[in-house]
Amino acid sequence: MREGLLQSFARRRNRLLSAPLRAVFLASAVMAAGGCDDATVLLQRNPESIRHMTGEERYETGLRFHEIAQFGDDRLKRLVLALRQSEGGRELYDYAAAHNPPYVEWQTMPGQGGGYSWDSDNSYLKLNPRLSDENLFRTLVHELRHHWQNTALGTKTWVNSPLRDWELKRFSEADACAYTAHFGAAYAAETGNDQLTGGALIGYGDKTSRAYSRKPPSERDYLQDAFVACMEEQDSNYLLYSQGHYLYVKKKSELIRQLFDHVDEAGEYAEFYKRYLDVPGPEETARRFSQFLTPSLNTTDVVPAVKAMSSDAFLGWVKQVTTGVNADYVDDIDKMEKRFNMIRNSVKTVADTQGKSRAMAAPGS
Numbered sequence: 410m411r412e413g414l415l416q417s418f419a420r421r422r423n424r425l426l427s428a429p430l431r432a433v434f435l436a437s438a439v440m441a442a443g444g445c446d447d448a449t450v451l452l453q454r455n456p457e458s459i460r461h462m463t464g465e466e467r468y469e470t471g472l473r474f475h476e477i478a479q480f481g482d483d484r485l486k487r488l489v490l491a492l493r494q495s496e497g498g499r500e501l502y503d504y505a506a507a508h509n510p511p512y513v514e515w516q517t518m519p520g521q522g523g524g525y526s527w528d529s530d531n532s533y534l535k536l537n538p539r540l541s542d543e544n545l546f547r548t549l550v551h552e553l554r555h556h557w558q559n560t561a562l563g564t565k566t567w568v569n570s571p572l573r574d575w576e577l578k579r580f581s582e583a584d585a586c587a588y589t590a591h592f593g594a595a596y597a598a599e600t601g602n603d604q605l606t607g608g609a610l611i612g613y614g615d616k617t618s619r620a621y622s623r624k625p626p627s628e629r630d631y632l633q634d635a636f637v638a639c640m641e642e643q644d645s646n647y648l649l650y651s652q653g654h655y656l657y658v659k660k661k662s663e664l665i666r667q668l669f670d671h672v673d674e675a676g677e678y679a680e681f682y683k684r685y686l687d688v689p690g691p692e693e694t695a696r697r698f699s700q701f702l703t704p705s706l707n708t709t710d711v712v713p714a715v716k717a718m719s720s721d722a723f724l725g726w727v728k729q730v731t732t733g734v735n736a737d738y739v740d741d742i743d744k745m746e747k748r749f750n751m752i753r754n755s756v757k758t759v760a761d762t763q764g765k766s767r768a769m770a771a772p773g774s
């Protein structure tokens with residue numbers, strides 16, 4: 410099978426760069442450079458409950474996060490003030506204000522809590538004014554953790570296979586949920602205000618947050634009671650997440666297949682490989698994913714249970730915990746993974762050969 414692909418790949422080498430290729434390149438570049446992480450279905454079960462606009466919201470402004478305290482409307486100012494009441498809140502505020510602060514905007518979204526999106530230069534945090542102040546606060550913490558994933562872990566620049574994309578999407582969502590649970594419990598303990606953990610269960614993460622905060626602090630196991638619990642909460646009540654993640658992986662996998670069919674120009678093999686296929690080995694992959702597993706904003710502060718695992722054991726755990734409830738997705742992603750690896754091996758062989766022949770042709774090198 411691999412030889413067949415390689416032969417047909419070699420056969421196509423001399424064709425000219427085609428218009429479809431340019432279109433596919435453009436589409437995939439857009440996909441790699443930007444998008445929406447959080448088609449947040451935080452409130453999918455109770456859309457009627459979210460009519461809490463206060464009239465203070467200014468819709469036209471696109472302030473960056475660190476500008477809110479000075480220039481924001483009264484409701485946004487109140488929100489960041491509430492955030493800064495706890496130590497963890499001040500840490501999160503300072504982090505977001507110092508690391509390419511996202512643009513914060515009001516956006517009415519039926520049945521949704523918020524959103525985090527990005528392009529190559531900036532990121533955008535959308536808040537739904539229909540939420541109550543409590544739910545807005547919870548959404549802000551959740552979305553700011555997505556911002557941390559983007560800026561501290563650099564997740565948007567990772568080159569992933571379909572399996573890793575699936576795992577990364579699932580991890581990112583469970584991580585934002587787990588961090589919010591930890592944050593809410595600490596916030597309640599410190600301020601006596603349980604608005605993040607004591608309200609009605611209407612959105613993703615509420616159930617985990619409540620159970621986590623009700624455990625005595627000495628019995629809280631962040632990995633199991635927050636992270637794994639969030640993964641389970643997602644799979645029991647918020648299947649729109651995994652559906653969205655699956656469709657993302659499928660679309661990207663399809664784009665890579667189309668690129669593979671169209672890449673002809675000699676110089677494009679190396680570029681194609683670098684941009685879409687140059688995935689890291691198991692150790693680096695394990696290092697990257699392990700950084701999620703901390704309730705802090707310090708990426709090296711990983712929970713001891715994860716630190717103690719070998720790369721292989723950890724990646725096995727990642728696979729197991731991200732499998733999800735839909736067996737069809739898993740089967741399909743497995744097929745995409747095999748095709749990805751086949752394409753990757755073929756392109757690598759051609760790109761390496763070209764590199765060699767160029768080096769031999771270049772005088773004095």
Ligand SMILES: [Zn+2]
Nearest residue numbers: 447449582585
């Ligand atoms: Zn999210």
